[in-house]
Amino acid sequence: MTKKSRPRTGADSRPAVFLGIETSCDETSAALLTEDFEVLGSVVLSQDEIHAPYGGIVPELASRQHIRSIGYVVAECLTRSGRTLSDVDGFAVTQGPGLIGSLLVGLSFAKGLSYCFQKPLYPVDHLSAHIHSVLIEHPSIPVPALALLVSGGHTSIFLMREKLDVVCLAKTRDDAAGEALDKIAKFLDLGYPGGPVIDRIAAEGTAGTFPFSLPQMSDGSADFSFSGLKTAAVRLIREQELNAGHAALPDFLASFQQAVVDALCRNTKKLIQKIRPRSLILVGGVARNSMLRRDFLSLAEQHNIPAAIPSPGYCTDNAAMVAALAVEQYKQGRRPDPALDLNAYSQFQDLRT
Amino acid sequence: MREYTVTSKSEAETIDIAADLAGRLRGDEVILLSGELGAGKTVFTKGICRGLGLEDIHSVGSPSYTLVNIYSARFTVYHMDLYRLGGDSDITDLGWEDFLGEGVIVIEWADKITVDFPCIRVRIEAGEDENRTITIRDAS
Numbered sequence: 001m002t003k004k005s006r007p008r009t010g011a012d013s014r015p016a017v018f019l020g021i022e023t024s025c026d027e028t029s030a031a032l033l034t035e036d037f038e039v040l041g042s043v044v045l046s047q048d049e050i051h052a053p054y055g056g057i058v059p060e061l062a063s064r065q066h067i068r069s070i071g072y073v074v075a076e077c078l079t080r081s082g083r084t085l086s087d088v089d090g091f092a093v094t095q096g097p098g099l100i101g102s103l104l105v106g107l108s109f110a111k112g113l114s115y116c117f118q119k120p121l122y123p124v125d126h127l128s129a130h131i132h133s134v135l136i137e138h139p140s141i142p143v144p145a146l147a148l149l150v151s152g153g154h155t156s157i158f159l160m161r162e163k164l165d166v167v168c169l170a171k172t173r174d175d176a177a178g179e180a181l182d183k184i185a186k187f188l189d190l191g192y193p194g195g196p197v198i199d200r201i202a203a204e205g206t207a208g209t210f211p212f213s214l215p216q217m218s219d220g221s222a223d224f225s226f227s228g229l230k231t232a233a234v235r236l237i238r239e240q241e242l243n244a245g246h247a248a249l250p251d252f253l254a255s256f257q258q259a260v261v262d263a264l265c266r267n268t269k270k271l272i273q274k275i276r277p278r279s280l281i282l283v284g285g286v287a288r289n290s291m292l293r294r295d296f297l298s299l300a301e302q303h304n305i306p307a308a309i310p311s312p313g314y315c316t317d318n319a320a321m322v323a324a325l326a327v328e329q330y331k332q333g334r335r336p337d338p339a340l341d342l343n344a345y346s347q348f349q350d351l352r353t
Numbered sequence: 354m355r356e357y358t359v360t361s362k363s364e365a366e367t368i369d370i371a372a373d374l375a376g377r378l379r380g381d382e383v384i385l386l387s388g389e390l391g392a393g394k395t396v397f398t399k400g401i402c403r404g405l406g407l408e409d410i411h412s413v414g415s416p417s418y419t420l421v422n423i424y425s426a427r428f429t430v431y432h433m434d435l436y437r438l439g440g441d442s443d444i445t446d447l448g449w450e451d452f453l454g455e456g457v458i459v460i461e462w463a464d465k466i467t468v469d470f471p472c473i474r475v476r477i478e479a480g481e482d483e484n485r486t487i488t489i490r491d492a493s
Contacts (some may be wrong), residue, residue, distance in 0.1 A: 025420070099420055100451070153418030173411040174395050179418050183436075187390055223411060231391035 016089035016330065019113070020323025021074065023106030024098025024126045025153070028069040029319035030077035032088070035327050037139050041081030042313070042320045043073050063101030070109050077319075085117060092326030095123035096342055103342050114338075122326035123340040126317075127348070128166055130283045131158055132328060133321035138308040142278040145308075148268050150292070151284035151316075152178035152195075155224050155264070157271055158348065160281070163328050168348040169271055174227035177260050178286040184233050184256060189244055198253050199289050205250030207258035207291075210236060214263050222267040223352060229259055261292045265299050272303050280307040287315040356490040363483050364396050368410075370487055371400025374473070378405070380428035381454050382493045383470070385463030388477035393485055394461040397477060401459060402426050416461065421449075429456030436462045 015034040022029040031042035078084060093110035096103055114121035131147045145160040146169075155178070156171035175183075178195055185194025190201070212232055215225040233256050236242070242252055272280070280300045286292060287309055300307035314320055329336070361367040374384075384401065386394040399410045405426035407413070416422045416434040424430040431452040452458050460466070463474070474490045 025418075097419070151418070171412075172414055175415045176418060179415060183390055183417070227391070227395065227415075234391045 018090045018323045018326050019088045020092040020319035021106045021110050022094045022319040022322045023066040023102050024094045027317040028066050028073045030074045031320035031323050032081040033323040037136050039320050041077045043077045044318050045069050063105050066102050066105040090120045092122040092124050092322050094126050120336050122329050122336045124322045124325045129321040129325045132325040133310045133314045134281050134308040135324045141308050144277045145279040145281050146277040147281035149284045150177045150286035167351045170222035172224040174225050180226040180230040201250050202254040202257045205254030207254040209251035210255035212259035222270050261295050265295050282309045285316045288312045354492040358488045361485040367393050367396050368400035371397045372404030375401040375404025383458045383472040385474045386461045387464040392477040392479050398459050431458045434461040435465045
């Protein structure tokens with residue numbers, strides 16, 4: 001580790017400490033990490049059992065909800081960490097992509113802190129932060145690493161050539177995998193959040209009972225498509241009159257979920273064989289899915305390379321991953337631009353074929 | 354105002370129909386898409402983007418979770434989605450009116466918008482196989 005050869009910059013020669021802030025979508029989150037990726041404190045509002053003094057409602061997709069929560073979330077994170085803002089050596093914030101109004105709350109708040117305490121503010125790409133969430137628990141992941149990012153909003157494969165050099169190799173052309181799972185759960189009225197509900201019911205069923213054909217890209221690309229699987233599922237639900245109490249539901253959900261997982265793993269495998277990475281990374285909210293974790297690990301085993309999957313709490317949106325990416329930037333001596341602005345687009349070089 | 358109904362037999366035809374509509378846009382319209390799960394609202398949006406000259410229409414994906422996707426075509430396209438939103442207050446919180454006049458706004462699951470204003474409403478109804486009935490009501 002480089003930490004041994006570099007002088008500590010934190011107060012009293014302690015490891016430097018970074019405060020990450022994430023407000024790009026539904027979650028208001030803050031986390032404090034050391035330069036050794038140790039999480040001192042992490043608060044994620046929509047998942048935590050905190051019922052904040054302003055009413056305790058789950059933040060709803062909206063900037064004004066972030067405005068209500070941000071101060072409380074940061075204060076709670078510091079309290080849990082046993083630190084104060086003066087202990088922070090650098091700030092990190094999600095710069096995009098996401099909802100402009102929501103991003104603006106986190107960015108303005110972080111800019112204010114950075115200005116007030118005269119400490120650097122590291123801008124972080126939301127998707128890149130997801131990929132770097134593995135560093136929290138696997139800081140020495142071998143590169144080049146092939147990273148499958150699967151969430152409600154995104155389904156992509158990236159190549160991490162070096163820790164801060166990430167390019168996009170494939171992405172979905174329509175729905176994200178998590179979205180397809182959630183929408184089918186909602187269509188069947190199974191409750192929220194849909195992905196974990198399907199995972200639970202599918203565990204009692206047998207995959208392959210219901211037929212699903214995997215999407216084929218006529219141009220040979222490793223891009224994904226889940227819209228067709230979703231439409232096929234809706235058709236089967238109608239034809240077989242499936243509903244929440246139906247005896248065949250576990251078999252149906254196991255079959256559907258397996259088809260989604262197969263599509264994810266098939267395209268990952270295709271790129272493993274083409275790129276020959278030294279490790280595999282699985283990140284994003286759907287990385288919590290048990291079937292996907294199992295098959296992804298088995299894929300890594302087949303190719304005899306290590307696989308890193310974050311703990312469930314670091315798979316969904318969180319600020320620890322934002323701070324982790326800032327820590328990596330700091331370790332590599334990157335100096336953030338004080339004039340940083342919002343970024344509605346993701347910044348990856350697109351190497352899709 | 355004009356209203357017309359067309360039928361599509363495939364995704365490719367739906368894209369053509371949407372591209373044709375896009376060819377008549379001034380660049381500041383709001384297009385409201387409705388239709389059930391899997392009807393082809395995102396496919397229709399791909400067609401609008403193609404009609405507006407976007408090269409990589411594979412990059413047009415569902416905004417159900419991201420809420421807003423932005424594409425740089427001849428006009429900027431703000432592709433939004435109300436699938437996860439509840440009532441009118443959630444929709445107002447989304448801040449979509451900030452994009453009004455800045456480009457073409459395409460909104461999926463738009464039947465959740467109850468107020469009436471100048472816009473183009475597109476309803477897609479699924480029939481047998483890939484058949485779709487597409488009703489376009491232009492009051493922009």
